[in-house]
Amino acid sequence: MxxxxxxxxxxxxxxxxxxxxxxxxxxxxxxxxxxxxxxxxxxxxxxxxxxxxxxxxxxxxxxxxxIKEPKDVALSKVIRLLDGPIALLPCVSLNYYEPCAECKSEALCGLNKVMIQVRDEMLNVLENKSLADILDKE
Amino acid sequence: MxxxxxxxxxxxxxxxxxxxxxxxxxxxxxxxxxxxxxxxxxxxxxxxxxxxxxxxxxxxxxxxxxIKEPKDVALSKVIRLLDGPIALLPCVSLNYYEPCAECKSEALCGLNKVMIQVRDEMLNVLENKSLADILDKE
DNA sequence: TATTACCCTATAATATTTATAGACTTTATA
DNA sequence: TATAAAGTCTATAAATATTATAGGGTAATA
CATH class of the missing domain: 1.10.10.10 (Winged helix-like DNA-binding domain superfamily/Winged helix DNA-binding domain)
Incomplete structure (x- = not known):
């Protein structure tokens, strides 16, 4: 959340x-x-x-x-700034990458693969929607 | 996370x-x-x-x-069980809905709309991927 | 009947998030 | 140029959530 x-x-x-x-x-x-x-x-x-x-x-x-046009303020930028990573695991974060402590091998981790998908789906929305999209609806 | x-x-x-x-x-x-x-x-x-x-x-x-077949254990189920809501805002959570305290009108909230999209994209992966998908890759 | 291993509730420790405090700097304007 | 307005910045406190531990209880097995 x-x-x-x-x-x-x-x-x-x-x-x-x-x-x-x-x-x-x-x-x-x-x-x-x-x-x-x-x-x-x-x-x-x-x-x-x-x-x-x-x-x-x-x-x-x-x-x-x-200072910016609303369309140039991606939602992802705001979230990363205040909350940190958007990804659900540190090992799939693009901006705050860290290996998972208990994980032996990222290459062999099944969760890793799925969480990359989740991350990409999230970013697909959050990178492409901007403050302008929020303003539109209010 | x-x-x-x-x-x-x-x-x-x-x-x-x-x-x-x-x-x-x-x-x-x-x-x-x-x-x-x-x-x-x-x-x-x-x-x-x-x-x-x-x-x-x-x-x-x-x-x-x-007790279940790995394919019948959706990742979303496990996350909800241990972590609670998958959605990024309480007002768009399917399983843990709550109105946002400071929000005057959900209908007029631009964030609400976008976060519904994010939730659906996340669920699109997490509901359809199961323990079986994780096991496959390990 | 002794031992093993899960069951359950409570509580402690730690980390994170949320909120507050207060002294400082810049700016407008009377 | 004195004053009040308004953001700057760092530190710390309060609240909450997460992570971990403790210890007695219950069921099953040999």
Missing amino acids: LSKKTKYAFHALTYLGKHRDQKTVLIHDISEEYGISHKFLENILLELRKAGILGSKKGKGGGYYL | LSKKTKYAFHALTYLGKHRDQKTVLIHDISEEYGISHKFLENILLELRKAGILGSKKGKGGGYYL
């Missing part, structure tokens, strides 16, 4: 996407809208900014804004 | 699948083979038994054995 962090990130991005006409949006406004702790959200937005998805402006009149 | 519990369950099932010729297999043998804590594994096997996947026999000469 996606963590709250990731869900909150999607909510924030949706809100920012809907308010692209404004120069900036306050953390406060987003946290109010979804009932998210201001400080918790702060950390999330910071990560999104460091990843180049959001921009920010300090000081009075400041806030956050989308 | 799958929990250790689920991974251990798959290992145990694989081991039991490979030793179907024997009447029973000791917890001990499985825990040795994969370096899993005996007691931890015990709880897992118990759950698999309660779910009707394994049978057991008490006393001397006892142990566990597969």
Whole structure:
């Protein structure tokens, strides 16, 4: 399951996407809208900014804004950023690969093979759907 | 990511699948083979038994054995049993449905729609692949 | 009837996730 | 230029979930 962090990130991005006409949006406004702790959200937005998805402006009149086109923000990117691997096993993760501790041989592991399929099916959706697809439906 | 519990369950099932010729297999043998804590594994096997996947026999000469054909043990069943929902959001889970706390309207939620797609793609593999597919490759 | 091996519940240890705190920097504007 | 607004950053606390252990109970076998 996606963590709250990731869900909150999607909510924030949706809100920012809907308010692209404004120069900036306050953390406060987003946290109010979804009932998210201001400080918790702060950390999330910071990560999104460091990843180049959001921009920010300090000081009075400041806030956050989308720096990318919604269509260029793949859902997979957001999930990986906040939650880490999308794959169900570390040994089939493209971005966070690690061998499985108890596994003797990846080549001979039947689970490994199936989980590669699952991963690819998931990515097929998550890499090709973007913030734009979410915004469309709201 | 799958929990250790689920991974251990798959290992145990694989081991039991490979030793179907024997009447029973000791917890001990499985825990040795994969370096899993005996007691931890015990709880897992118990759950698999309660779910009707394994049978057991008490006393001397006892142990566990597969009660179903490997092809009839869908991977999705094992994951749901030990890990809970396969879906990435509670609001799109078929077996563990819950509304999302911060979500105002499921019908208007863009994430909801995409995550249904992801779930279906995952299930497309996990419902149709079984223990038999894992055994094949080992 | 002694021994083996699973049954079951409770609890402890650890790790992860979620949330909070507080001091700091930048910016607008009165 | 003083003040208040708003994001920055790091640390830590609280809550929750996962992983592991403990120990007595029950059934089967020889």
